[in-house]
Amino acid sequence: MEFEGLLARLWEDYRNINPQAGRIHALLSSRGETVVNDHVAFRTFEHPAVGMAALAPPFLAAGYSQAGTYDFPDKHLRAVHLEHPDPALPKIFISELRVGELPAGLQSSVAALLNQVSPAFLAHPWLCAAGRPWNLSRWEYEALGRFSEYAAWLAAFGFRANHFTVLANSLRTFSSLPELNGFLKSAGFALNGDGGEIKGSPAAFLEQSSTLAAPVRAEFSDESLEIPGCYYEFALRHRLPSGSLFQGFVAGNAARIFTSTDRRRE
């Protein structure tokens, strides 16, 4: 199936940038676990050519439909999540940066990136996996990051999965997210502690944690630099009063998870 090819390509690319995901996947498998992927997340700029609506077609063509919308005013982001009737397929979370809310100089920087994108690149049927079509300087990267870590990450990495997510409910050898987190930390992985390691609560029907993005060498027009790459996320879903498992996302959790790719200051 062509769509499975897309998911496989996204995972390969993501695992190359984020080897800790492959190592954690292998560690869990070696305990006899079968890792189920809860969702794959993408980042983009709000723009007719590359916005959320431009990334969604391969998912819609595969049978996904929009199931939730989210707003992050402080981060100048909005997001949608898509679901497939087959619960074995991961949810898709696509966010976009409201470019019009950036300071004028940074809007110009984003426009300069988008001006480098060729029509052939935009015609890619898998735009969400097409990579980074622009060049930028370290100075531009850092200027974007001072206002929006999200914008800096997106400028540096382009179109690819930002993270995959282990559905903790599917793990048989861990009874809670803190137990899974403890296992990961004892194996040497650093977790994102922003607002506490666990984002959310059973009352919100969703608990999440994530690794901190490990450094990756990124190429800029003037130099290469080690910067935060991708992270691996862990989600424990709880039952709604109706008895069905909550399938949405919680904006307050996600706002904290976004910081997993922040540049960390000494």
Ligand code: NI
């Ligand atoms: Ni996520």
